[in-house]
Structure formats: structure tokens, C-alpha cells
Amino acid sequence: MTNSDKSVVSRLRKLIGEGTYRPGERLGEVAVSEQLGVSRTPVRLAFRTLEQEGLLQRAGKRGFMVREFTEADVLCAVEVRGVLEGLAARRLAEQGISRELDGELEVWIQRGRELLAKGYLEERDVDVWSELNRHFHQTIVGSSGSPVIGDAIARNNHLPFAAADSIVIDSEALDREYRKLQLAQVQHELVVQALRHGEGARAEMLMREHAFIGLRYGELLGLGG
């Protein structure tokens, strides 16, 4: 997994994500290894990893095929992330947050405030938000007392569009995206508020709802403005 092994996995992830390998397509070890310019060995290893990640599935007795994802699957994966992050938030609220954790969360809240303070969104702000959003979620999940939740989320995030930082940003409509991020920021702040007050159920539900922001809020905000 030093060099080639890891890169074969991520290269295949990319190719599958981009649709170069179509959903349902059977992947032969030799064909893929030739296309990637490596031998069969790292490809075989990568197939096992990708199978576990859920991007490939066994095609009968003979090899693997690219797994097909319906819209319902994506929606479901987002909900799965929602309940898992909700669980993490609830546990955190119930056990109480430490002074350090409080401070760390405050950092990402502040960064978000600063980013949105100027009242509009620039192209490059998108990456900044993506980063701080990732840190915010990671901080909560990582502080839930066990790596188990984080692992489950990480595995779930391999599905396309399921990850928290895969908010589809439409660069053409930065004003709409600005309002979306504004809403996300409010949700972040509410979550932290609930965590500070030990409101487990509230923190959980806020986090669950927050998961949907990449999906349905687009329509909502599109209608509204």
C-alpha cells in the first residue's frame, strides 16, 4: 500500500466515480491491470478493498462488477450519515464536552462566520468552506468516545455524493450557494449550542437534518430565491 497499491485503489475509485467504468460493467483483472499499467497483483488487492467499500460487487462466481447506485441509494447513504453523525453528537452531548473540545469547535464556528461575514461568496471560498466543514464534522465524530462511529461514516462516505464535503457547489449560482452555506453555518452553531448545554436529543436531530443540506435544500432555496 506504499505507492502503487494505494494509487491503484484511488485511481479505480476515480475511474468508477467518473463513470469511465460504467455501473454494472464487469471488470476483468487482466483488462484493468493493462489499462493501469500494473500487474494483476495490485489490482487483485484493490478489488478486495473496493468490494468492501461497496464500489464493486461480485459478479456471480466470476470476478467483480461496478456496483450500480440508484438515486434512492444516494439518498439513503446521506440518511445513514445523518443518523451516524447524529449518534456521535448525542453521545458527545450526553457525556459533556471538554474545555479543549469546546474551544476547537469554536474555531471552526468562527472561521465559518468570518468566511460568510462579507455577505457574498467568491469562487475560492468554496474550498475554504469545504475544509472547515470537514474539520467541524471530523471533530465531532472523532470526539464521540470511540472510533467505531467514525469508521462506519468513513465506509459510508465511499459511496458517491454521500460524504459531508461533497456538497455540490454550483459556481454559476454563488448567491444561492451563499444562502446554503449560511444555513449550514447556522446549523453548525446550533449543534454546538446543543452540545454545550448537554441537549443530546436536540444535537442528534440537528445533525441529522444537517446531513440533508446537500440534497433537498438546493430545491428549497432555488424556489425561494
Add this chain to the structure above:
Amino acid sequence: MTNSDKSVVSRLRKLIGEGTYRPGERLGEVAVSEQLGVSRTPVRLAFRTLEQEGLLQRAGKRGFMVREFTEADVLCAVEVRGVLEGLAARRLAEQGISRELDGELEVWIQRGRELLAKGYLEERDVDVWSELNRHFHQTIVGSSGSPVIGDAIARNNHLPFAAADSIVIDSEALDREYRKLQLAQVQHELVVQALRHGEGARAEMLMREHAFIGLRYGELLGLGG
């Protein structure tokens, strides 16, 4: 994965679960392959699978080590299963259950009733319950509209004691176990009831609570009787 590959994975799972390979122990490819009587290739493939399952983790740059699980991890894994099965139940309740699904669930409810009807538990009943319990959970999770939830649960279940059918049955205290299964049966029936009435939130919470039955109820029933 026809023969040896699959068996290497499951044999390693067993050895890790039994504690033959101690938590934190580094596993060398050559050592394991010699102990299992196969070459390094299937072991290397198995290590990748077990890494994704969470039973192994990378030990620095050099190979893998058996992952250590604290009691908190096990508890957390049970909670993860709870929220995921809860999600499946809620979705099912919200979308409404079909006539066939209703009938299928009724089958497992009935089997459970019959098993517990005689008022006590025999040794061999344990396997019967384990089977029907597995079917009951699988039916609900498998009918939630997307394989995503089931996959997440399956991956989570690889952790020791996290799976729904890993209720630790104490053969010495079959009367206590009887009361535990009786409670589980009631919970199953309540879940089905909630599903039939489209009570999503109730179904979700019942399913969540049901996940704990292997953990805390033992103490409770132990104290009570």
C-alpha cells in the same frame, strides 16, 4: 474467493475473535501464511479485506496489527447497529409495508411465539431463536428500499459482539435467557405493530432500544430475578 481465499478470511476472523492473535499483535504475512498452510498471496488478500472490516489496522509502515477493542467500542458498535436498524425501520414505516412483507414478518413473529410458548428454554432452542432473529432483522433491513443500510450494518457487525445474533446465551441460566428472549419477542412484535401503523418514530426508537438487549438487559434481568 472460491475456496481458500474466503476460508482464509473467515479463519483469520475466528482466530482474531478467539484471541489467538492478541489485540495489538503485529501480524506478519509470512508467519500467518505458514500457520494457515497457504502461500502469502491469499493472506495478503485477506489482510486487505480484514482491514476494511476493521479487524486489522495498519501498523505504521510495516504491515498490520490486530485492532484493539475496548468495552466502549463494543457498546458503541451496538449503538451504531441500533441507529442503523432504527433508520431502516423508520423508512419502512414511512413508506408503508406491503402485504407480502407483512406476511413475512408475521412468520418470524409466529415462530418466536411458538418457540417461547412452552414456557421454558431448552439448549437447542437457542439456535432456533438465533436463526429466526437473524431472519427478522434481515427482513426489515433488506426491505428498507436500499441495500446501503444493510451494507453499513454488515460492516459494523464484523466487530466482535456487535451483531444482532451474537446475543451471549448463558446455557447455565436458561431461565434468565428465557426471560430475555421473551422481552426480545415483545420488542419484535411492537416493532411490527409500529410498522403496520406507519409509526415511523416509534418503530425507530423501539428498534434502537432493541439493539441493547444483548448488553444491558442481562444485568437488569439478573438483578430482577
Add this chain to the structure above:
DNA sequence: AAAATTATGTTTGGATCCAAAGTAGAGCTG
């Protein structure tokens, strides 16, 4: 002519070989 069986080709799984990276230990130098 249809069905069954055999033969051939394709593909995956397992074993082994070679190279590269890392670790530990010994020896050398300051």
C-alpha cells in the same frame, strides 16, 4: 434434429521469485 458430452479458451486463485523499503545492529569516528 436435439441433447449431451467433450474439448478449447478465458479468467480467476495460489505459489514463487525478485526488487524495494525499512529496521536493527554492529562498527567506526568524534
Add this chain to the structure above:
DNA sequence: CAGCTCTACTTTGGATCCAAACATAATTTT
């Protein structure tokens, strides 16, 4: 004596070879 470096050994990763399983097509038999 301590610290550094070089070397030897251990271990993993990649490539290739061989065998087994499966699918397909062709031929034979009923």
C-alpha cells in the same frame, strides 16, 4: 563513551508462472 553511519537482515509490494474452475462452442450420439 556517545552518536553517527553503513551494512546486513527482515518484511512488504509487484510480476510472473502454473493450476483449477468455469463458460462456450463444437462434435458426436441417440
